[in-house]
Amino acid sequence: MEDTIVAIATPLGEGSIGVVRISGPEAIAVGRRVFQPKVNQDWYIKENYKLVYGHVVEPDSREIIDEVLLSVMRGPRSFTAEDVVEISCHGGIVPLRRVLEVVLRQGARLAEPGEFSKRAFVNGRLDLAQAESIIDIIRAKTDAGAKIAMSQLGGKLSEKVHGLQNELLGLLAKIEAFIDFPEDDIPEATLEEMAHRCNGLLIVIEQLLESADTGKVYREGLRTVIVGKPNVGKSSLLNALLREQRAIVTDIPGTTRDVIEEVLNIKGVPLKIIDTAGLRETQDLVEKLGVERSRQLLNQADLVLLVLDASTGLSEDDLNVINLIKDKKVLVLINKVDIADNTIETDQLKQLIGYSDVLEISAQKDIGLDRLEQSILDLVFQGKITAADNVLVSNSRHKHALERAKQHLLEAGRGMQQSVPPDLVSIDLKSAWEILGEITGNTVTEDLIDRIFADFCIGK
């Protein structure tokens, strides 16, 4: 319960600053490992309620991650009534994620949704009226979040982790059967075999972790491209989805001169949404560059959101765009239904485009966006769209779990090298197995017992 937790405390998106908050008994110790102050070298002893200037660094390489302001609030006089360290870094997803990850690697655990509030409440910092809303947050997370996270990207991560768990379980069963039934004619798990299998597991985990490298995930997420003729409302749509002004939105066609990328998290599914410059033939050089890039992006897209204008019907421009996306998975969004009746024939569209679903929306008035999000989720979960194969781990919680599992496997490997008895090596193997279970949501001791009896003929 009272371990040390961390999370990004400010809303994701492009702000000028963002805050990473750490809370728990190790908060100051963790802060000390990742923070290199400019002056105040003894901040962790002396300071309280004061900003300290410095850098967040990678503890091993001393590589600078970001320039930050750090503050310490010692418990019980803090939000959670525990020791709290807040790191104010540059805004934007990348610096925040990198700071978060460096903190996670120092032993803090990623906070559950609502967990800071939960601690604040349990420690007497919030009043009763707030308790129910905390319960709601936690509940919402289990009912939707956990399952959705598991179906993430077509369930591939789940599949991989299940594979790892299964292999670990087999190895553990072999070790445990040999321990619990020493006279039962059971093949011994030799050091060589254990080391070999352990290495195999490590290779897979490392591959998964590699795919989880922040930059990569956000470059190669589930690529969703928004297309449509100029001024049809693509940027408005993106903004509506992001609930904030990010791209420039005007009434003049062609003002979105470059490609804008945003990462959107729809109930646990990370989407990389790409707003293209207006796709049309043009003589403007700058704009032409944008159009060319849009075409390239389309080729790599996992999902296309085609935006049409309800007020104008299908135009020549629209047909040109449709021509480019014929063989893509497409959601057709008929925009501006708040100002005009839809005049576009759905049947006609379906003939033009291979797979499509048609939704009526208004990006300006926030109409139909829930249905859009749901449709995207449906496509993902029904396996109709999948992301690039090497992007499996996109969630910090999962990544952190994999990191911890990896540490335990390395530890088990070291034990094997030193000829530590198998019953001790199994402590780390079991921990690794349990941690992987945090991703797939299943770690039951009974599974191990079942496996022992399934794999070995026991019964002296």
Add this chain to the structure above:
Amino acid sequence: MRYHAGDYDVIVVGAGHAGCEAALASARMGCKTLVLTLNLDNVALMPCNPAVGGPAKSHLVKEIDALGGQMGLNTDLTAIQMRMLNTGKGPAVHALRAQADKVRYQQLMKKTLESQENLDIKQLLVEEILVKNGRVAGVTTHIGAAFSARAVVVTTGTYLKGRIIIGNVHFPGGPNSQFPSMNLSDSLRNLGLELGRFKTGTPARVDRRTVDFSKMTIQPGDEQLHNFSFISPVTHREQVPCWLTYTSEKTHQIIRDNLHRSPLYSGIIEGVGPRYCPSIEDKVVRFVDKPQHQIFVEPEGLSTYEMYVQGMSTSLPPDVQMEMLRSVPGLEQVEIMRPGYAIEYDYVVPTQLKATLETKTIPGLYTAGQINGTSGYEEAAAQGIMAGINAALQVKEQEPFTLSRAEAYIGVLIDDLVTKGTNEPYRLMTARAEYRLLLRQDNADHRLTQKGYEIGLVSEARYEHYMKKWQAISDEMDRLKTVVIPADEETNALLRELNSSEISQPTPALNLLRRPEINYKFLMKLADEFTPLPDEVIEEVDIKIKYEGYIKKQLAQVERFEKLEGRKLREDIDYKSIKGLSVEARQKLDKFKPSSIGQASRISGVSPADISVLLIWLEQERRQAAGGE
């Protein structure tokens, strides 16, 4: 005609391994105790294998002993062979296994019960548990004698509606063709307890004079003396070997040809059997590729020619049993003295129990042993001592006594039973313990003797021995910090002999002892300042220093575990009224009424989010109780 036959504090129904420990514990804690058994000649009967111990089971025996129980001493005094298993593995899984002389084991245990102050033992078949005003009041017996009691511990093993099955023949019976107890399970059911049905089995006993040992491999005991008890008086033991042979392809063919005659496959047997103790027919069917299975032929005692055929548990008809036994090398001429059989019996679904083994619905009524769905003498005895202790504590109006998963295998066993239940006869395994390295055989006294002393079960003599031993360990650990090994040629020559790297400067003894290849006894050769210490002290010093890193790791895990165990949940919580719990969690929590957040978290269907909700709810409640905000 019912008549009043006596008043007791605690009545124990059954005198098997659970009953004996329960009765002795209760009587030793000062309660007037009565044991009722349906056959006085079967006190501490071993109806299955003639062995005590093995992985996790030896741990239980040592724990029972450390608490002041009897099983360890009784085994030490009657064993005809002892072996330490798993010596090639870490200290946590070293496991002592004894071959007991069944007859002597029974005789000595019976005499111990008879000699125990505060303890009466009578041959009577209990028919009904009496309940008055919602709590247990006593028992009645088949001849009408009724006894009153403030607590009753039911330890009836596999006798409840027992049914013996051999081939297509089946008849009511307890183990070893004893009388079954037909009415008591109805009485329990009438009290509202849910019963289930399990099955187990045992192999044939054969005549030693018809066995050809020349075709088998001898399995002698260890030369080194071992004992279960921390205060064992045994200093020398004559040992008798066991014998190892294997089934042949012919054995498997005979089994396959006769499968249709097995009650397991014909549907006569309905109860669920244990996977760790399958019948030979099960093994042959499930592991088709295995060309042979091990068979251990073990003596049942010094006063009999009967031998136990370990690994050949079966319920096939006697003629098939004979044919298949005779297909095993060394058993070609064998004569069966008692055929193998399967037995089906009622058990009490153990999730109806508290961690004290008291039923949740009938105060004062406890169940322990095989009646709770376990198997094994050791598992039974462990529950017996805990139920006996708690029955006595209740009578004395003292706080209940429970052990956690981090304190003892007993804790793992009971928590598994009452929290998760079981769908086969439950056997303890070291793999079930999360903190195995801390729950070793060698430190069972360190974990439990102080507690046993505090509840009044551990004798002064045992307590004194324990204090002295652990003082010596602590002193020696301190002393070793000051011992420095000289970096001379003599030292380095010895290190070379051991393939251990040489030292170039004087080195603390403690550092050398951390090397995997160096043990305490070797260290004694390197320095002069060593006085002889008892083996049990040396062993402990070795383990504590060598495995320090792993021990610390497990202690950290335990710390996390204990935080959740420490958050207690009242029995009268209305889980249905707690907003935010999942439907499944609500039902399970309502049914199980866990005693702590930790226990709740181990109930299947209760998710981490449900636990968070419970924690918040607890805090809400606490504040409302404190006056609200």
